[in-house]
Each structure stands twice: as structure tokens, then as C-alpha cells.
Amino acid sequence: MLKPRIVAISIAAALLAGCATQPAYEKPAAELPAAWRDVPAQGKPAPGARWWTLYADPALERLVDEALAHNRDLEIATARVDEARALLQIEDGNQMPSVDAGFQRNRTRSSERSATPLPPGTPLERNNYRAQLNVAYELDLWGRLAGASKAARSELLASEAARETVRITLITEVARGYFTLVALDAQLDSTRRSLELRSRNLELQSARRSAGLIGDYDFRQLEAEVAAARAQLPALERSRSTEELALAVLLGRSPRAIIEDTVSRSADRGQPAAPAVPEGLPSDLLLRRPDVVEAEQRLIAANARIGVARASLFPRISLTGFLGSESASLGNLFSGPSLIWQLAFGLAQPIFQGGRLYGEIEAVKARERQAIAQYQKTLQTAFSEVRQALIAQARVREVFDAEGVRVAALSDALRLARIRYDNGLSSQLEVIDVERNLLQAELNRADALRAQRAAVADLVKALGGGWKDQG
Numbered sequence: 146m147l148k149p150r151i152v153a154i155s156i157a158a159a160l161l162a163g164c165a166t167q168p169a170y171e172k173p174a175a176e177l178p179a180a181w182r183d184v185p186a187q188g189k190p191a192p193g194a195r196w197w198t199l200y201a202d203p204a205l206e207r208l209v210d211e212a213l214a215h216n217r218d219l220e221i222a223t224a225r226v227d228e229a230r231a232l233l234q235i236e237d238g239n240q241m242p243s244v245d246a247g248f249q250r251n252r253t254r255s256s257e258r259s260a261t262p263l264p265p266g267t268p269l270e271r272n273n274y275r276a277q278l279n280v281a282y283e284l285d286l287w288g289r290l291a292g293a294s295k296a297a298r299s300e301l302l303a304s305e306a307a308r309e310t311v312r313i314t315l316i317t318e319v320a321r322g323y324f325t326l327v328a329l330d331a332q333l334d335s336t337r338r339s340l341e342l343r344s345r346n347l348e349l350q351s352a353r354r355s356a357g358l359i360g361d362y363d364f365r366q367l368e369a370e371v372a373a374a375r376a377q378l379p380a381l382e383r384s385r386s387t388e389e390l391a392l393a394v395l396l397g398r399s400p401r402a403i404i405e406d407t408v409s410r411s412a413d414r415g416q417p418a419a420p421a422v423p424e425g426l427p428s429d430l431l432l433r434r435p436d437v438v439e440a441e442q443r444l445i446a447a448n449a450r451i452g453v454a455r456a457s458l459f460p461r462i463s464l465t466g467f468l469g470s471e472s473a474s475l476g477n478l479f480s481g482p483s484l485i486w487q488l489a490f491g492l493a494q495p496i497f498q499g500g501r502l503y504g505e506i507e508a509v510k511a512r513e514r515q516a517i518a519q520y521q522k523t524l525q526t527a528f529s530e531v532r533q534a535l536i537a538q539a540r541v542r543e544v545f546d547a548e549g550v551r552v553a554a555l556s557d558a559l560r561l562a563r564i565r566y567d568n569g570l571s572s573q574l575e576v577i578d579v580e581r582n583l584l585q586a587e588l589n590r591a592d593a594l595r596a597q598r599a600a601v602a603d604l605v606k607a608l609g610g611g612w613k614d615q616g
Contacts, residue, residue, distance in 0.1 A: 166459070167288050167452035170445055173517050175524055183535040185420040196611035197320055200418050200598065204411040205323050208396060212319045215397025219315055222308035229297070229304040236297040240290045242282040249275040250475075274478045277469025277485065284464065289456030296449040303442035309435035313610035315395065320602040322392040327410055328595035329385040335587040336381060339580065340374040347371050363573045370577050374584070417545055417597040420538050421604050433609030440523040444516040451513060454506040460494040527607070534604035541596040548590035555583040 197209050213219065254270045255263055263269070285291055347367050354364045393403045470483040477483055495502060559579045565571040605611055 166455040167292055168448055170448045172441065173444075173521055175521070178528070181535065182532065183539055185422055185535075185539060194611050196421075196605045197316060197602070199421070199601070200320070202323075202411050204409050205320060208323055208392075208408065209316055209319050212315055212396045213312070216315050216395060217397055219308070219311055220397075222304075222311040226301070226304045226308050229301040233294070233297040233301050236290070236294040239283075240285060240294060242280055245279050247275075247277055247279060247469075249273075272473055273471065274473070274475050275469065275471045275485075276478060277467045277471075279465075279467045281463065281465045284462040286462060287456035287459040289453050289459075289461075292449045292452035292456065296446040296453065299442045299446035299449065303439045303446065306435040306439035306442060309610070310439065313435065313606050316610070317602045317606040319392065319395055321599045322388055322395060323408075323410065324595045324598040325388050326385060326392065326408060328591045329381060329388060330410070331415070331591040331594075332588050333378070333381050333385065335584060335591065336374060336377050339584045339587075340371065340378070343367070343371045343374055343580065366574060366577060370581065373581075415594065417542060417594060418601045420542065421601050421608075434523075434527045434607075435609060437520075437523050437527055440516070440520040444513070444520050447509065447513040447516040450509045451506070454502070454509045457502050457505065458495065460492050463491040463493075465489045465491065530607040531604070534600065534607040538597075538600040538604050541593060541600050545590065545593040545597050548586060548593045551586045552583070552590050555579060555586050559583055 195206075198206060250273070252270065252272050255267075257269065283290065351364065354361070389408050390403060392408050393406070396408075398406065466486070466488040468486045470478050470480075471485050472478040472480070472483040559576070562571060562576045562579045566573060566576050
């Protein structure tokens with residue numbers, strides 16, 4: 146009765162020692178703000194999972210779907226998730242017994258002149274057949290295998306969060322690239338329209354010059370303005386081509402499609418998107434931002450590896466055995482007398498490793514400290530990006546509204562300037578100056594519209610890619 150009790154006490158002590166090798170995980174403390182600032186009073190409170198539909202642009206929605214289906218960076222991130230899942234399967238499998246089967250057949254011949262002659266009647270040439278089932282199992286008393294499995298599971302969760310970060314970033318970049326294209330289209334339209342009006346005016350003034358109604362100075366000024374407007378077109382067209390090619394790569398299109406196809410877009414309505422309004426406590430951001438989730442899972446994995454390194458100081462206990470048959474003839478291989486088996490107990494205790502094991506423990510502790518700092522930095526970045534995106538969303542809307550007022554005022558000013566010029570109350574240079582300012586205002590308004598739409602996407606990205614509806 147004493148021996149079973151001693152064995153039970155030994156096992157319990159070993160299990161307690163195993164628990165001691167695994168450090169308890171504690172989430173790093175973070176001082177969070179009580180509430181958001183610069184939140185718009187009105188807007189879209191709940192974009193949802195497909196948050197890009199808040200723009201109500203079918204062309205954009207089709208492009209996002211195309212990117213999610215074919216983007217190569219997203220494919221790479223997905224493959225990394227599959228790799229992490231396979232590594233977890235390996236670590237989980239290490240905790241289970243391994244079983245394999247083997248079959249051997251060999252034929253040998255002994256020497257007639259060896260120092261140890263065979264007994265009389267023993268044939269020099271012999272056959273041997275052996276079939277066996279092998280089993281091996283390591284007792285994880287110190288939590289080494291369990292810790293490795295826990296670390297691999299956290300790495301899988303981290304890789305899934307990293308994939309979500311890639312997904313959110315991809316959608317945001319597609320939206321930004323799309324609205325940049327739309328803005329460049331609008332700027333090209335404004336420039337071409339201005340160029341066409343100036344060219345017609347130049348033809349008219351050329352006739353007046355021939356009639357002696359205007360001088361060479363005024364005519365050359367008009368000619369220079371037409372050339373200036375024409376010079377803006379190549380730069381805008383080049384920027385549009387560059388943006389379209391970059392967007393085609395984001396969409397995951399083939400090299401042939403990149404060269405031959407174009408990126409479709411809807412007719413621009415010229416209206417800003419409704420601002421996104423976040424709701425909930427700031428702590429909700431910890432659950433929403435996938436990069437924060439990834440950083441914490443990396444920290445949990447680093448914490449688990451400390452236990453793995455500590456367990457390396459303790460003995461590794463293994464149980465092995467086999468069951469099978471061995472016979473000189475194949476016909477008798479599975480008969481009763483051919484039965485063979487073996488059970489074995491193995492223990493390996495590190496004694497002297499030159500400080501290597503302790504060095505490994507210190508190394509994983511240092512990696513944990515790095516992971517803690519990375520988690521805290523990621524958290525800081527998350528809140529900073531949300532605050533910056535909230536500010537940008539409000540300010541760029543103000544810029545757009547101001548540029549709209551400026552365009553309206555300059556359009557009316559151009560009408561009045563032409564009336565004054567036709568009635569001889571002002572010079573052609575005043576008309577040219579107003580035309581130049583109007584064109585620049587239209588270009589600025591198109592860019593402000595792009596910036597406003599991009600700011601909405603940046604805010605949703607900063608918040609973790611959309612959030613659930615209230616109620």
C-alpha cells in the first residue's frame with residue numbers, strides 16, 4: 146500500500162513543479178481616456194462589416210470585392226495563417242503518443258572462419274522476418290509540450306489578426322486610390338474645360354488683334370495663359386495613369402490586365418461622404434483593432450515560451466515500447482511462439498550545458514519584455530491614429546466647404562469681369578486673373594473632396610474596420 150501512495154505523491158509533486166514553470170499571464174495595464182474627442186455630432190453611426198458601402202458607390206464596391214478576391218498581399222497573409230495552423234497541429238501532436246508500424250526482412254550469411262564459430266548444425270545463411278508496432282510517449286510533467294502548444298495557438302491567433310490588418314488596410318487603400326482617381330478625373334475635366342474656354346477666347350481675341358482692337362501685349366498674355374493650362378494636362382494625366390496602375394496592382398490583376406484594362410469608376414456626384422461617428426468606450430478599441438489583438442497574442446506566446454524554456458531544466462521522461470512478431474520464415478511470422486514485445490522507461494536530466502539553458506531562459510524573458518513594449522506601443526499608436534483621424538475628418542470637411550464657396554464666388558466674379566471687360570471697364574488681364582484663380586479653386590475643391598472621403602476611410606481603419614449597429 147505504501148508504494149502506490151509514494152508514486153501518487155511523486156506525480157502530484159511533479160505536476161506542481163510543472164505548474165511552477167509556467168508564468169501567469171497578465172495583460173499590461175493601460176491608462177485609457179474617459180471619452181473620445183472631436184466626434185462629429187451627425188453622420189454614419191454604424192458602417193458595419195462592409196463599411197465601404199457608406200459611400201454608396203457601386204463601382205467602388207465592385208473594386209473592393211475584386212481586391213479581396215485577388216490581392217496578393219492578402220493571399221500571403223492567408224497562407225501564413227494556414228502555416229500557423231499547421232504548426233499548432235504539430236505542437237498539439239507532440240503531446241499525444243506516436244504510433245508507427247514497421248516490417249523488416251533480411252538475409253545474412255556468417256563466416257566459416259570467424260573467431261567465434263557457429264554452433265554445430267547452425268546454417269551459415271539465415272532469413273529473418275520482423276513485424277512490429279512501435280509506441281512512444283513523453284510525459285509532460287513540467288509543461289514543456291503544453292507551453293509550446295499554447296505559444297503556437299497564440300501565434301495562430303496573431304497571424305489571423307495580422308491577416309485582418311492586411312484586409313482592412315487593403316480596403317482602405319483601394320478606397321483612397323479610387324477617390325484619388327475620381328479627383329484626378331475631376332481636375333482633368335476642369336483643366337480641359339478651362340483650356341477650351343481660353344482657346345475659344347484666344348481665337349476671338351486673335352480676330353480683334355487683327356482688327357487693331359487689342360495690342361500684342363494683351364494677346365500674348367492670353368496666349369501664355371492658354372499654354373499654361375495646356376501644360377497642366379500632361380502632369381495630371383501622368384498622375385492619373387500612375388494611380389490607376391497602382392490601384393490595378395492592389396486589385397490583384399494579371400500583368401496583361403494591368404496593361405490593357407482600365408479601372409472603372411462611377412460618375413462623380415461631387416458630394417462628400419457622410420462622416421463616420423464612432424460609438425462605445427475607448428476600451429472597445431482593444432477588441433476592434435486587429436493589430437492590438439496581434440500584439441497581445443504575440444505577448445501571450447512569448448509568455449508561454451518562458452515556461453517552455455524553464456521546463457528544459459527538468460528531466461524529460463519518455464515511455465517507449467513495441468509489440469510484434471519475429472520469425473525465420475514468413476509462414477510462422479504471426480504464430481504464437483513468434484511474439485515479441487518490449488516496454489521501456491527513459492529519463493534524461495540535463496547536468497552541465499555550459500549555461501546554454503539559462504541563457505535560453507533569459508533570451509525568452511527578453512523577448513517577452515520586447516512584446517510588452519510592442520503591445521504598449523501598438524496601443525498608443527491605435528489611440529493616436531483614431532484621434533488624428535477624427536480631427537482630419539472634421540477639418541477636411543471644412544476645407545471642402547470653404548473651397549466650394551470660393552468656386553461659387555469666383556464663378557460669379559468671372560461673369561462680372563467679362564461683362565466689365567466687354568464694356569471697357571476693365572482690362573483683359575483682370576479676366577485672366579479671375580480665370581486662373583477659378584481653375585485653381587476647382588482643382589483645390591476636387592482635392593479637398595478626395596481628402597474628405599479618404600479621411601472617412603482612415604477613421605474606419607483606425608477603429609478596426611467598421612463596427613456593429615447599435616440597438
